[in-house]
Amino acid sequence: MKVIFLALNSSYVHTLLAPRYLVANCSYPVEIVETNVNASLEEVADKVSEKHPDVLAISCYIFNIKFVKELLVIIKRNLPDIIIILGGYEVSYNPEEYLDLANYVIQGEGDFEFGKLILAIEKGTERERIINGNVIEILDSIKSPYSAEYCSQGDKKIIYYESSRGCPFNCSYCMSSNTKVRPFSLERVYSDLDNIMQYNPKLIKFVDRTFNYNLERSKKIIKYIIEKYSDCNTKFHFEVSPELFDEELLELFSNLRENLMQLEIGIQSFNQVTLAAVNRKASIEKIEKNISFLSKTNVPIHTDLIAGLPHEGYKSFVDGFNKLYLLGPGVLQLGFLKILKGAPIEKNIDNYRISADPPYEILSTPWLSENELADLKIAEDMLDLYHNSNRFKNSLSFIIPLLYSSSPFFFFYELGKYYISMGLKRKGSAAPMQSQAIYDFVKQKYIEFNLPPAKLNDVLYQLAKHLNADYKRSGNNRKWKRNIK
Numbered sequence: 001m002k003v004i005f006l007a008l009n010s011s012y013v014h015t016l017l018a019p020r021y022l023v024a025n026c027s028y029p030v031e032i033v034e035t036n037v038n039a040s041l042e043e044v045a046d047k048v049s050e051k052h053p054d055v056l057a058i059s060c061y062i063f064n065i066k067f068v069k070e071l072l073v074i075i076k077r078n079l080p081d082i083i084i085i086l087g088g089y090e091v092s093y094n095p096e097e098y099l100d101l102a103n104y105v106i107q108g109e110g111d112f113e114f115g116k117l118i119l120a121i122e123k124g125t126e127r128e129r130i131i132n133g134n135v136i137e138i139l140d141s142i143k144s145p146y147s148a149e150y151c152s153q154g155d156k157k158i159i160y161y162e163s164s165r166g167c168p169f170n171c172s173y174c175m176s177s178n179t180k181v182r183p184f185s186l187e188r189v190y191s192d193l194d195n196i197m198q199y200n201p202k203l204i205k206f207v208d209r210t211f212n213y214n215l216e217r218s219k220k221i222i223k224y225i226i227e228k229y230s231d232c233n234t235k236f237h238f239e240v241s242p243e244l245f246d247e248e249l250l251e252l253f254s255n256l257r258e259n260l261m262q263l264e265i266g267i268q269s270f271n272q273v274t275l276a277a278v279n280r281k282a283s284i285e286k287i288e289k290n291i292s293f294l295s296k297t298n299v300p301i302h303t304d305l306i307a308g309l310p311h312e313g314y315k316s317f318v319d320g321f322n323k324l325y326l327l328g329p330g331v332l333q334l335g336f337l338k339i340l341k342g343a344p345i346e347k348n349i350d351n352y353r354i355s356a357d358p359p360y361e362i363l364s365t366p367w368l369s370e371n372e373l374a375d376l377k378i379a380e381d382m383l384d385l386y387h388n389s390n391r392f393k394n395s396l397s398f399i400i401p402l403l404y405s406s407s408p409f410f411f412f413y414e415l416g417k418y419y420i421s422m423g424l425k426r427k428g429s430a431a432p433m434q435s436q437a438i439y440d441f442v443k444q445k446y447i448e449f450n451l452p453p454a455k456l457n458d459v460l461y462q463l464a465k466h467l468n469a470d471y472k473r474s475g476n477n478r479k480w481k482r483n484i485k
Contacts, residue, residue: 001122003028004053008044008071009036010063015153017160017207018059018088018110020145026115028122030057032149037067045074052079055121057114059088062340062359072101083121087114087133089175090358093342095130108133109165111142139165139184146196154201161196163189163221167209169241170279171268172344173309173337176209177279183217190224197229205237212244222252222261230260239264242287250290254297262300265291265329269309270320277310278345288327295328303329307376308337308362310348314372318409321379325408331388334380336373337362378416379409385426385434386412391474394466395438402459403445415441435467435480 007019014036023030033051035044044067048056056075060068072084087106091098095105106113110133120127136142151159166181167174184192196204212218218240225236242265253261267287269275275282294301303324307317325332339346339360353363353370364370386392404411418441419426424433442463446456468479 001028001054002052003030003055003057003118004048004051005030005032005057006044006048007032007034008058008064008067009034010061011036011038013157015150015157015160016059017145017162019057020147020150021111021142022057022059022087022114024143024145024147025111026118028115028118030118037064041067041070041074044071045078048075049078053082055083055085055118057085057087060086060090061088062090062338065090065358069101085114085117090341099129104129104131106131106133109136111136135180135182136165137182139182140188144188144192144195146192148199151196151199151201154196154199154203156202159196159201159204160207161192161204162207163211164208164213168213169210169281170344172278172348173306173340174209175340175343177344181210181213183214186217186220189221193225194228197232197234200232201234203235203237206239208239210241210244211238212240212249215244215246215249219249219252222249225261226252226256230257233259235259236261237264238262239266241265242267242290243283245290250293253294253299256298258298260298262302263294264302264304266304267291267320267324268304268306269312269317270323271309271312271316274309274312274316288323291324291327291329295330300331301329302331302333304333304335306335306337307373308365308368310345310365311367313367314369314375317368317376318407321409322407325387330390332383333388334376334383336376337365375413378420379413381426382412382416382419386415386438391431392434392438392467392470394469394473395463398463398466399438399442403442403449414445418444431471431474431476432480435471439463439467 005019005023007016009016015034019032023032031051033047035047058068068086076082076084083104084102085104085106086098086102087110091105092107095107098105104117104127106117107130113131113133117127117131146161153159162184164181164183166179167176168181170177193204238261240263253263268278268280270284272282272284291301291303305317305321305324321332321334339349339352339354339362341360351366353365355361355363362373364373387396400408400411415438418424419437422437424437439460443456443460446459464481468481471478471480
């Protein structure tokens with residue numbers, strides 16, 4: 001019996017961890033076939049079919065479920081007797097809906113259940129079609145998934161690492177809401193990291209929902225990495241709560257060299273009514289203090305806001321955006337609420353309009369109209385292009401205090417409207433066009449805002465210098481405006 005586990009990633013650099021866990025804990029030999037949703041259906045179907053598997057397993061998520069559904073139609077036509085096993089978040093909350101595509105659906109944690117099912121299939125033992133994978137309390141009982149096959153990809157792809165499962169918070173929009181936190185032992189974490197680091201990966205991304213849920217534990221892991229790997233070229237990524245810092249943890253991050261660690265911090269909203277509605281407790285004062293502090297260290301800060309949460313309208317969201325932007329994070333991701341299957345918010349979305357297709361993003365809410373969401377997406381587009389890309393750092397530091405000091409949001413929104421009015425396309429655009437666009441936009445706005453005409457030429461001269469500095473900093477040695485020294 002030949003068993004294939006298809007790891008269907010979201011992109012080339014993404015490497016799904018779930019297939020490695022299940023294969024590592026299965027006593028029967030399983031081959032992992034890796035690809036991503038950007039490949040063609042026919043290419044992936046051929047890749048699987050030419051191996052003539054008897055059993056095919058796939059982990060399903062919002063980013064690949066549409067692809068999986070279409071793929072299985074082709075594979076079952078090519079291999080009519082194949083046995084299909086599905087698992088993952090996307091099929092765990094409504095497994096009955098997938099029984100027309102799959103012979104078996106594993107709900108929840110399948111680390112052990114997958115291996116049991118494969119052995120049952122091999123022996124011809126009958127099993128229920130929907131299998132409940134119970135929560136595994138002692139995570140050290142799971143065999144490590146960090147094989148040579150997985151870790152050796154770290155020179156080109158992200159290595160995902162899990163030091164705990166579950167989350168201490170109850171945010172109603174999250175699939176991990178109200179799940180007990182279960183850690184791997186520190187000995188297991190250190191052993192796993194030592195194993196992974198033999199392969200010198202570029203980036204190890206901790207997938208813990210809240211890495212610093214336990215301050216003492218998180219500080220020990222950070223110290224271990226600093227002591228053993230601060231001279232390596234690997235970067236470590238952590239998702240943290242901005243409130244769960246003490247002075248010692250802040251000091252640890254403040255003394256790091258560049259490119260050793262980066263932090264992802266989910267703010268989601270500054271509106272206290274909204275935060276209460278989604279069961280998210282927050283100390284705004286502490287959040288502002290800690291993000292402001294961390295933004296001045298060598299640790300890159302990636303922050304998130306979610307548009308479309310309950311009781312948050314356009315003005316409130318824009319106010320929160322401005323507050324966060326002015327705290328100085330390197331990345332501010334403007335996201336849009338997705339109604340994930342199994343998340344508690346799914347039961348409280350009366351009068352929401354939601355896309356029927358993955359990723360189930362909102363189209364409007366009682367507080368945010370479709371047109372307002374469209375305006376936010378215009379700003380998001382320019383935010384990603386000019387701020388989150390980190391390619392116009394000097395220029396933005398000059399432009400926003402000059403023209404949009406009270407509302408950075410409207411800089412990105414009005415720049416986006418300018419792009420639309422001029423017929424400019426972000427996708428596929430090159431740095432010279434982007435530089436020229438922002439130069440012309442600033443010139444236009446300076447005049448519209450009735451600022452001193454006598455200073456216009458100097459402002460444009462200074463802007464060109466900043467653009468040239470950014471252009472060169474991005475790795476392009478040619479200056480954007482050659483007449484600027």
